[in-house]
Amino acid sequence: MSVHGDSEVLLTPAEVASMFRVDPKTVTRWAKAGKLSSIRTLGGHRRYKESEVQALLGAASDDADHADS
Amino acid sequence: MSVHGDSEVLLTPAEVASMFRVDPKTVTRWAKAGKLSSIRTLGGHRRYKESEVQALLGAASDDADHADS
DNA sequence: TGTTATTTGGGTAATTCGGGTG
DNA sequence: CCTGTCCGAATTACCCAAATAA
Secondary structure: OEOOEOOOOEEOHHHHHHHHOOOHHHHHHHHHOOOOOEEEOOOOOEEEEHHHHHHHHOOOEOOOOOOOO | OOOOOOOOOEEOHHHHHHHHOOOHHHHHHHHHOOOOOEEEOOOOOEEEEHHHHHHHHOOOOOOOOOOOO
């Protein structure tokens, strides 16, 4: 393993926004709302875990009605 | 810029609606009916894969007669 | 040390959601 | 069966200037 410790890949707000096709400001709102965990740089900028973002993105569904058989 | 490149491009409901010349509401119905897969933002808004939309748009059919299979 | 791009923060329009109706 | 529209509520997008990141 490297000196960076584990494979903790951090993403910038622009990266996350691009992946969700939303505005970077929206990602900031998600972080403020506690919907997405964020790590702060010493200057106050936010960074997001790629693993968490990927997990949320994987929530793609067809949203079809699968009530009956 | 980083070379993180998004693996898939997502479209907003308005974008898809414009491409099909229908109301965004209709696109939502397609997603609800399972005819179109959708990814949700953390706020609940839907995003659609451009590749899937393009595939459907390119699925030009002659519409001759599809009564029997 | 300086330059360029990004992020932050607050406030206001535009879009989308969901259900119900024609 | 499929689509367009109305409503209220929620979410998201764009405006600015200043600070941070690389």
